[in-house]
Amino acid sequence: MNKPELLAPAGDLEKLKMAIVYGADAVYLGGEEFGLRKASKNFTLEDIEEGIRFAHKRNKKVYVTLNIIPHNEDLIGLDEYVSELEKIGVDGVIVADPGVFSVIRRVAPNMPIHLSTQASATNYETIRFWYDLGIRRIVVARELSLDEIKEIKKKLPKDLEIEAFVHGAMCISYSGRCLLSNYMAGRDANRGECAHPCRWKYNLVEEKRPGEYFPIYEDEKGTFIFNSKDLCMIKYIPELIEAGICSFKIEGRVKSQYYVATVIRAYRKAIDEFFRYKKNYVYKEEWLEEIKKASYRDFTTGFYFKKPTGDDQIYENSSYIRKYDFVGLVLDYDKKTKLATVEQRNRIFVGDEIEIFGPNKEFFTQNIEEMWNENGEKIEVAPHPQQIIKMKMKEPVEEWDIIRKARKD
Structure with missing residues (x-):
């Protein structure tokens, strides 16, 4: 094979x-x-x-x-x-x-x-x-x-x-040959503009009973929009x-x-x-x-x-399940100081528990004990998109390694 x-x-x-x-x-x-x-x-x-x-x-x-x-x-x-x-x-x-x-x-x-x-x-x-x-x-x-x-x-x-x-x-x-988006939103899926109306939540309304909304579900005879x-x-x-x-x-x-x-x-x-x-x-x-x-x-x-x-x-919703946030991308690592240079991708705080993984390594978990900004100043939070920060790592990391954090909500 x-x-x-x-x-x-x-x-x-x-x-x-x-x-x-x-x-x-x-x-x-x-x-x-x-x-x-x-x-x-x-x-x-x-x-x-x-x-x-x-x-x-x-x-x-x-x-x-x-x-x-x-x-x-x-x-x-x-x-x-x-x-x-x-x-x-x-x-x-x-x-x-x-x-x-x-x-x-x-x-x-x-x-x-x-x-x-x-x-x-x-x-x-x-x-x-x-x-x-x-x-x-x-x-x-x-x-x-x-x-x-x-x-x-x-x-x-x-x-x-x-x-x-x-x-x-x-x-x-x-296989994607859809007319629904064009019909409902004026965006032609077959020309690259799908609005994904199949993900919207629908109810059925009968012409002579306005205001009465019937849920759409599947039975042995089929379904409507799913x-x-x-x-x-x-x-x-x-x-x-x-x-x-x-x-x-x-x-x-x-x-x-x-x-x-x-x-x-x-x-x-x-x-x-x-x-x-x-x-x-x-x-x-x-x-x-x-x-x-x-x-x-x-x-x-x-x-x-x-x-x-x-x-x-x-049938309940079209939302994604999100258990973790992508909070940082490792740009560089200094083996002597054990400091990683990181590009922030979502807000992170000193004290956060994070997971770090890479293409050729299993993830490890640690808490952020200290962070520094580009000027070498200690900071408690990295709030700015793609802010460059430094943090100490308990294990060696490499360029392209990813830092994620479990969501609290």
Whole structure:
């Protein structure tokens, strides 16, 4: 068995670097146009080029999303953009639309193209169609079970790669092909502007009984609008590999830097442990507990083992569960003085109990005994965003290590 690629979201350059440092084999990102995540900061061409240099120096890959479902005006400038991506060395592009595909083939015939989940590839004949056109990686629709993925792998050539989402937010609509946001908020999800109305709380009102609000829930006949739990497959690494999935995709380009580091680190550990021990591999509950220290909704296995039911949805609210805050990023460490230089990310106080973890170390806990500002003055609190402070560490730390604090609310 080949070790699967761990593919991380990168909403901006900082998140790209964090994902790679914390164990991603590749990242996917969006430029300022032609992608489906306008809510993330996204990348200028200069940012993409810097990200590629950072990744390639560490033998990692960068893929760019061009998965918009375009109208005529959305195609303006696509030729030039694809040409620029080719020049700066992008490792592949992610595409959903046949027209965008044809432009890339014309402008950059050697560019690797991955078929986006937005294309809703759910069967081996559809995938064979795209394979015959030259695509060698398919991001399969989220509506497929592991058994269906196995069948696709058996019926198609061995050089076809299957990429699948294994963690993150789930969409109500068929692999993201949603009209609800456009209808209710005037924001077209298929052109990168989803307002996520599936997360809103709804009641049903009958025309002749105004003011009477009936709750929306699921029964044996189905449901109306639903707010899905988050996908989490960290318990099932062996099953994912056995099914033939070669790239484990994490959702979350609009999620935080801390979220990316936490989730990627947990999946990295699980994958590496599987390939270290093979038949003697044992899943560790601590990996899931670490994931739960980033923001999350309750978890589901999506469509992998069965068709989702009401148990896979959330009807009470659309809020995330947040048990910890990201409060600092280590920039430097002096072994002699044991002082760490830290960039503050949330307010922290002398006396706070904190946890520190890194890409290659388990977390340790300590209390903040003293802090100093950039002028060397003692301070009791670091209240300013991205304030540079120093604090003593009871164990050695490194650049990129993260400091978190349990929330009291």
